[in-house]
Amino acid sequence: MNLIKNTFTGLVLITLGTLLGVVFTEVLLRALKQKPINSCHSLDIERIKNFNYSTKFKKYEPEKVMPICNNSDFKIFSKSNKDGYLGYSKKHQEPILVFGDSFAYGYGIQQDNTISAKLGAYNAGLWGKSFDDHSLVFQEVTMKHHFKKAVWFIYAPHLISISPPGWKTKNNINKKEKPFLYSLIAFFNTTEVSSLLLKTLGVGWNRTDYYTPEWSLFNKDSDRAKTGYKKFTESLLEIKTHALKKSIELYFLIIPSKNELRLLTGEPVPFFNIGKQLDANLPKKNLSSIILDMGFPKSSIIEVRDILKNGDEDLKNWEQYYFSNDAHINEKGSTLVSQFLDRILTGE
Structure with missing residues (x-):
């Protein structure tokens, strides 16, 4: 019983730590990024x-x-x-x-x-x-x-x-069938972390660069x-x-x-x-x-x-x-x- 409890606690801590790490990285990347010259309404x-x-x-x-x-x-x-x-x-x-x-x-x-x-x-x-x-x-x-x-x-x-199949689109999830997952991916694709993943690993999509299939x-x-x-x-x-x-x-x-x-x-x-x-x-x-x-x-x-x-x-x-x-x-x-x-x- 203790093993199951400890395993579950460990997984929760790892998940929370990962999320906090992602959030910290996003905040840092945004702070370092050049501020917009123009703003789109x-x-x-x-x-x-x-x-x-x-x-x-x-x-x-x-x-x-x-x-x-x-x-x-x-x-x-x-x-x-x-x-x-x-x-x-x-x-x-x-x-x-x-x-x-x-x-x-x-x-x-x-x-x-x-x-x-x-x-x-x-x-x-x-x-x-x-x-x-x-x-x-x-x-x-x-x-x-x-x-x-x-x-x-x-x-x-x-x-x-x-x-x-053309470019890999920014979100392949069916919005009607899986609205929550679609929204989650759509949000992630607006982050600086997604941009970092694209440029370093060659996976994903972001707003400012051409998609990975170009390579x-x-x-x-x-x-x-x-x-x-x-x-x-x-x-x-x-x-x-x-x-x-x-x-x-x-x-x-x-x-x-x-x-x-x-x-x-x-x-x-x-x-x-x-x-x-x-x-x-x-x-x-x-x-x-x-x-x-x-x-x-x-x-x-x-x-x-x-x-x-x-x-x-x-x-x-x-x-x-x-x-x-x-x-x-x-x-x-x-x-x-x-x-x-x-x-x-x-x-x-």
Whole structure:
């Protein structure tokens, strides 16, 4: 009887000690964390959640103001045009189209300061969308407007997000069947402890970093992105066919993720990726190979990594070009990229 009692007491003490340890760690991490520059109001967050897309490939509702908010990096408002895109931002308009995902959109950057705005280009970027939607956007916009050149912003992690089972979501529990467990996990995913686990072990999800499956992009032995590469190839063929009909010269801007740059510069990888054959160059090599095999010239491929090297030769300070708590390029990085693109597109 005493053995059972002692065992139970021991388990209770261990559980309480673990909980207290987690709470102490969370308090410490929050105390050490940089304080937010901007604060997102609940109203802003609800407007982002409820912002309506329209059409079969879900572009934005025409002429709507949308808030883009990150608690520590930015809080901006963008407005869609009558086509449901950001479109042109300034009176100076060039026959250039920028399309792709949130990097093309200029996520986190004021509408008049995005890469497309600085180029005087038409912005048809859609955040949260991948290759097949990019193809549909390209075809629709080029039917309505005349362009001589177009730049497709390509972000390699979409090879994972578009591949089954896609990203591991932040909460796989059925909310209706297990509401308490769902709420518990949802709460844990807002903590700094969950962020620490993600970065050190490579498990979990948090608000500020891309999900763990991205590491499979750099693993030569993984076929996780196989479907993604297939869909990218199919979308590229559709875009090429339509571009030829419209006599549009295509360029491809390949954007490195934070994890790619971390791997490239020798930063420690999460625990569960230690010992794996990881190659930071693998995604860009595969994407470039597909583009070249499709008959495009090497000069049509522009690597943001090389552009960043112009500002930081060994890329040791690459973080200055990205938002600190978001995956996207910040205004400093966008300025560098737009200046380089301008020289390429104007032939100077």
